[in-house]
Amino acid sequence: MQTRRLLVTLFAGASLVSVDARITALVGGRLIDGWGGAPVNNSIILIDGERIKAVGTADTLPVPAGAEVIDCRGLSVLPGLWDMHVHTMLLGHSDYTHWDKTYPARFEKEIMPAAAAQLLHAGVTSAVDLGAPLTASLNVRARIAQGEIPGPTLYISGPFIQHEPYPGTEDFRWGIKGAADARAKVKQLAEAGVDVIKLIDQDQMTGEEIEAVVTEAHAHKLPVVAHAHRPDEIRLGLKYGVDRFEHTGLATAPEYPADVIAALQERTAKMALGPMYWCPTIEGFFNYEYNVANPMHIEDTGWQAGVPADIVADIKQSLKNPGWLAYYQITPLRAKTSAAKFAQLQKAGLTLLIGTDSGIPMKFHNQSTWRELDIWVNKLGVDPMTAIRAATYWPAVSMKVDADYGTISAGKYADIIAVKGDVLRYINLLQRVDLVIKHGRRVK
Ligand SMILES: [Zn+2]
Numbered sequence: 001m002q003t004r005r006l007l008v009t010l011f012a013g014a015s016l017v018s019v020d021a022r023i024t025a026l027v028g029g030r031l032i033d034g035w036g037g038a039p040v041n042n043s044i045i046l047i048d049g050e051r052i053k054a055v056g057t058a059d060t061l062p063v064p065a066g067a068e069v070i071d072c073r074g075l076s077v078l079p080g081l082w083d084m085h086v087h088t089m090l091l092g093h094s095d096y097t098h099w100d101k102t103y104p105a106r107f108e109k110e111i112m113p114a115a116a117a118q119l120l121h122a123g124v125t126s127a128v129d130l131g132a133p134l135t136a137s138l139n140v141r142a143r144i145a146q147g148e149i150p151g152p153t154l155y156i157s158g159p160f161i162q163h164e165p166y167p168g169t170e171d172f173r174w175g176i177k178g179a180a181d182a183r184a185k186v187k188q189l190a191e192a193g194v195d196v197i198k199l200i201d202q203d204q205m206t207g208e209e210i211e212a213v214v215t216e217a218h219a220h221k222l223p224v225v226a227h228a229h230r231p232d233e234i235r236l237g238l239k240y241g242v243d244r245f246e247h248t249g250l251a252t253a254p255e256y257p258a259d260v261i262a263a264l265q266e267r268t269a270k271m272a273l274g275p276m277y278w279c280p281t282i283e284g285f286f287n288y289e290y291n292v293a294n295p296m297h298i299e300d301t302g303w304q305a306g307v308p309a310d311i312v313a314d315i316k317q318s319l320k321n322p323g324w325l326a327y328y329q330i331t332p333l334r335a336k337t338s339a340a341k342f343a344q345l346q347k348a349g350l351t352l353l354i355g356t357d358s359g360i361p362m363k364f365h366n367q368s369t370w371r372e373l374d375i376w377v378n379k380l381g382v383d384p385m386t387a388i389r390a391a392t393y394w395p396a397v398s399m400k401v402d403a404d405y406g407t408i409s410a411g412k413y414a415d416i417i418a419v420k421g422d423v424l425r426y427i428n429l430l431q432r433v434d435l436v437i438k439h440g441r442r443v444k
Pocket of ligand 1 (some may be wrong): 085087088130357
């Protein structure tokens, strides 16, 4: 239906009836359009090519004769999900040193495409890939955009910008030495066409370096996404004007220091700067101990889809003892403090976004996004509509593409998912979406 353009005119008696076979109609679903209002029962969504043509109900919007009808009765229909923090170059293997040494040559052609396809089939129609080799990121984004391989609309950072790369990671971690170097490297990324700058370990940089990163990125109209593992990363990020923070903190401190919260509140009060975004990537803390005791999510073969057999075997082997992974040694301690920090961020007026760190050890692309939503709603008490908007409307606004994405509205791209049952009552129904449409094309 994307490329087919078939207009058939039929004569019915004396009257001329136009039959438009380009139109796809989603009929009868309960629509959660992303704007935050009450869901609309018995909805009709008309899709014409890549875009949404009209949205209404059975009472207000007739389905054109000849349209392809998709029966959505009994389904919740909502905008395609966004995941604001994924790593398509990772597939859940537990050992970064081994992964970074063994697989870079296979990132672009095998690993990143498999990750992208898994995300899309999980209902993620847009994703922000934060940290991967530049050329591979550009090429994978382009191949998805051209329809050569399945995947979410991808927004990429290319390499991390940091003080110094960890040995062996220079291809996707660029160290900077001085403000001029910082400016040059950000310029190089911007001119190559990245969508966002990922800044980490900024508490190890000089103020001049951080300022250079942020001002150069903003000169190219690129947002800066920064780690917030340590209070100084937050303090410096705010001081130099980063646009978004990631994670809730490596430290096991029970809460954010008062001066950090005050600075965040001061920032969120500056309406002219727009919302201050934060992507807590918090699910792992709450599920870790359960997952170790009940590793069914590792047995789920969905994460193996499209992954070459030798890599599957290697990942499985690396996760044989899920409770022994060094990466998660202090996770149980961090888990105890993360709910309080999440509440502090909510209270300080941050605009929280769904992002997952998908691809890190034991976290798989076919599962990450719905799990984050599940924890927000069922452990952190977030209203389901708010959680859904943190994965649809707000991500599109934050990436400044809300004219085309983020809600189910006439004129926007038809990125739509549907799932049997009521997602506002049972958010984790999203673990098994029944329908995925991206840019008007049904992919599931
Ligand atoms: Zn990450």
